[in-house]
Amino acid sequence: MDKLTGIGLQTLNRLEKLGIRTIQDLIFHLPLRYEDRTKVYPIGTLLVGMTVLICGRVEYIDILPRGRKSLVCRISDDTGYITLKFFHFSANQHNRLKPGTLISCFAEVRHGFSGLEMVHPDYQVILNPDVDITQTRLTPVYPLTEGLSQTILRKAVKQALSVWNSEPNSLIDWIPSMILKRFGYPTLAEAIQTLHAPDDSVSLSALQNGSIPALKRLAFEELLAHHLSLRISRNKTKAWQAPVFRLCTDNAISEQFLSALPFKLTGAQQRVIAEIEADCLEQHPMMRLVQGDVGSGKTIVSAYAALLALAAGYQVAVMAPTELLAEQHKRNFSVWFEGFQTKVVFLTGQIKGNARKDILQSLADGSAGIIIGTHALFQESVTFHRLGLVIIDEQHRFGVHQRMALREKGQKGNTRPHQLVMTATPIPRTLAMLQYSDLDISIIDELPPGRKPIVTSVIPAERRADVIERINSWISKKRQVYWVCTLIEESEVLECEAAEKTAEQLTIALPDVRVALIHGRMKSKDKDVVMQAFKNHQIDLLVATTVIEVGVDVPNAGLMIIENPERLGLSQLHQLRGRVGRGEDDSYCLLMYQSPLSDTARQRLGILRDSNDGFVIAEKDLELRGPGEVMGTRQTGSINFKIADLARDAGLLDAIQEVVEQIVVQSPEAIQPLCNRWLGASTDYAEV
Ligand code: ADP
Numbered sequence: 001m002d003k004l005t006g007i008g009l010q011t012l013n014r015l016e017k018l019g020i021r022t023i024q025d026l027i028f029h030l031p032l033r034y035e036d037r038t039k040v041y042p043i044g045t046l047l048v049g050m051t052v053l054i055c056g057r058v059e060y061i062d063i064l065p066r067g068r069k070s071l072v073c074r075i076s077d078d079t080g081y082i083t084l085k086f087f088h089f090s091a092n093q094h095n096r097l098k099p100g101t102l103i104s105c106f107a108e109v110r111h112g113f114s115g116l117e118m119v120h121p122d123y124q125v126i127l128n129p130d131v132d133i134t135q136t137r138l139t140p141v142y143p144l145t146e147g148l149s150q151t152i153l154r155k156a157v158k159q160a161l162s163v164w165n166s167e168p169n170s171l172i173d174w175i176p177s178m179i180l181k182r183f184g185y186p187t188l189a190e191a192i193q194t195l196h197a198p199d200d201s202v203s204l205s206a207l208q209n210g211s212i213p214a215l216k217r218l219a220f221e222e223l224l225a226h227h228l229s230l231r232i233s234r235n236k237t238k239a240w241q242a243p244v245f246r247l248c249t250d251n252a253i254s255e256q257f258l259s260a261l262p263f264k265l266t267g268a269q270q271r272v273i274a275e276i277e278a279d280c281l282e283q284h285p286m287m288r289l290v291q292g293d294v295g296s297g298k299t300i301v302s303a304y305a306a307l308l309a310l311a312a313g314y315q316v317a318v319m320a321p322t323e324l325l326a327e328q329h330k331r332n333f334s335v336w337f338e339g340f341q342t343k344v345v346f347l348t349g350q351i352k353g354n355a356r357k358d359i360l361q362s363l364a365d366g367s368a369g370i371i372i373g374t375h376a377l378f379q380e381s382v383t384f385h386r387l388g389l390v391i392i393d394e395q396h397r398f399g400v401h402q403r404m405a406l407r408e409k410g411q412k413g414n415t416r417p418h419q420l421v422m423t424a425t426p427i428p429r430t431l432a433m434l435q436y437s438d439l440d441i442s443i444i445d446e447l448p449p450g451r452k453p454i455v456t457s458v459i460p461a462e463r464r465a466d467v468i469e470r471i472n473s474w475i476s477k478k479r480q481v482y483w484v485c486t487l488i489e490e491s492e493v494l495e496c497e498a499a500e501k502t503a504e505q506l507t508i509a510l511p512d513v514r515v516a517l518i519h520g521r522m523k524s525k526d527k528d529v530v531m532q533a534f535k536n537h538q539i540d541l542l543v544a545t546t547v548i549e550v551g552v553d554v555p556n557a558g559l560m561i562i563e564n565p566e567r568l569g570l571s572q573l574h575q576l577r578g579r580v581g582r583g584e585d586d587s588y589c590l591l592m593y594q595s596p597l598s599d600t601a602r603q604r605l606g607i608l609r610d611s612n613d614g615f616v617i618a619e620k621d622l623e624l625r626g627p628g629e630v631m632g633t634r635q636t637g638s639i640n641f642k643i644a645d646l647a648r649d650a651g652l653l654d655a656i657q658e659v660v661e662q663i664v665v666q667s668p669e670a671i672q673p674l675c676n677r678w679l680g681a682s683t684d685y686a687e688v
């Protein structure tokens with residue numbers, strides 16, 4: 001940045017707030033939109049909604065004390081007049097806009113009190129009427145931060161461009177020209193030039209809607225760089241050794257395990273198990289993600305992987321995001337491994353003293369084969385005798401670091417344990433490729449037989465009384481109900497308060513019903529007590545915040561009311577809804593929205609009503625909303641792109657897959673510079 005002149009420390013600090021630290025950062029700081037100041041519009045031709053440059057003389061100026069104090073000024077040219085309005089203004093401004101003064105203004109034309117008006121136009125007093133006030137190119141409008149003006153930023157970008165242009169190595173186009181030609185993309189230099197200073201050949205609308213090749217090309221390059229870097233990291237993983245799990249040749253162990261189950265595996269489960277088995281025969285660590293809708297039976301698949309490890313004489317660690325879930329796994333694994341002379345132990349932060357000591361001892365000396373727990377598994381001084389497999393459930397709830405820490409516990413010399421992660425958050429395939437492209441992906445796309453689809457209806461909050469009546473009759477049939485209060489403006493505190501209030505109201509409205517409350521600000525021990533009581537049917541109606549999104553099986557709870565569902569992402573709603581429909585009986589989900597509902601919101605809730613398939617829902621949601629929302633804000637490890645926008649550019653991903661292969665084979669020298677350009681030189685993506 002020291003190559004730029006006229007940029008003080010203060011500006012540098014402000015630029016840094018925008019994530020701009022280098023010349024390259026400035027160059028990739030693209031305009032948000034563009035303004036067309038290439039021609040002056042006669043005032044008489046203006047229509048509401050146009051954003052245009054006009055020029056006229058001040059007729060009169062006045063300060064209106066009515067309502068909000070404002071400076072009002074009328075200007076006119078030969079064709080008509082328009083009112084300018086300022087709510088923030090200075091005395092100086094008042095003085096400069098004397099009647100007769102010629103000024104130019106740029107703003108959106110609106111309907112005003114007395115005809116057309118512009119509010120807070122960008123204006124300039126014209127001293128010499130012979131000077132052309134139009135611009136030859138579209139004017140870029142950059143994202144700003146407090147204290148930084150468009151003028152400063154435009155100047156800085158302009159300088160940065162000329163510095164960059166003069167440095168021979170900065171502009172190397174690492175994308176082979178064959179590929180550029182194939183997609184009709186401009187070169188890097190052309191693309192950058194076009195976006196910061198578009199010439200006549202570029203239409204404003206193509207620029208605004210992001211369809212121009214210049215922008216596509218940069219997004220393409222950025223996504224490509226991310227793919228390449230993950231590809232490198234995957235290769236690094238392959239450089240580690242891992243134990244080989246080979247079941248005894250006669251498959252007796254496998255048979256014993258499967259025949260003891262109360263159900264037959266679905267085809268999808270069998271396929272995924274075969275994929276895992278193949279991974280574990282390799283000498284390199286498995287890094288596999290199992291995606292499957294809620295209730296698709298991921299747990300048994302992971303248990304089968306555990307069987308492979310145990311049979312080969314290795315230990316298995318299973319990590320779940322909540323104690324409740326860990327406990328549920330503990331119960332399941334204990335039953336499934338009953339006949340296998342292996343000790344299944346359980347560890348959470350709550351287990352202390354001698355009990356803890358014994359558990360740690362059994363892991364260190366190898367007498368425990370399977371350990372199931374929460375993040376206490378890696379936080380504590382846990383050492384393993386021979387850890388061969390790490391299983392992580394609901395992986396989106398864990399940070400990348402937690403995932404790594406557990407893996408490192410099993411690291412010996414150049415050997416690492418295999419890793420299996422599971423998630424019920426369905427992510428469209430194209431997104432999964434980027435989000436998890438350091439992982440191989442298996443998908444369980446089939447539910448166990450006999451599941452009845454959840455009947456979902458969308459109803460307005462005005463029908464609350466009917467809903468309460470419905471709860472009453474449901475509970476009189478000895479069934480249980482969830483009532484979910486959703487996030488209010490991203491505030492957990494408010495969300496909990498709302499849930500408290502709702503619980504109170506429902507207690508009054510339903511005097512014979514046992515109501516309980518669970519929310520995110522309760523201690524996890526207290527949450528577990530409530531969940532356990534609900535499970536034991538000591539509670540009929542559970543009022544909850546979205547904390548129950550990842551949770552336990554309570555098959556008797558077959559009715560769920562979700563308040564204000566329009567506030568949540570569809571995938572999150574689908575997860576929530578997955579808490580019901582776990583038993584044999586019919587189950588229902590009522591989406592109780594606040595009127596009025598926008599068209600998009602109505603469409604989105606309609607998707608949920610019409611489909612029970614998490615993948616279909618995620619795909620459709622992606623079409624309607626951005627990918628960040630599909631992934632959910634809680635998603636850790638999601639990538640922040642400089643230019644690419646997955647909602648807009650998802651269509652590029654298939655082609656990128658292909659181009660990655662091509663570059664690896666034909667232009668390997670491009671890989672490192674591309675990663676450096678887009679991910680930063682120091683990024684060690686390899687370990688993520
Ligand atoms: P999730 O994929 O959401 O983690 P679980 O592993 O908890 O799902 O399984 C949901 C329920 O389905 C459990 O009660 C499990 O025992 C049961 N289940 C799993 N696989 C099958 C199957 N093939 N047939 C019938 N029930 C199954």
Ligand code: MG
Nearest residue numbers: 298299393424
């Ligand atoms: Mg699960």
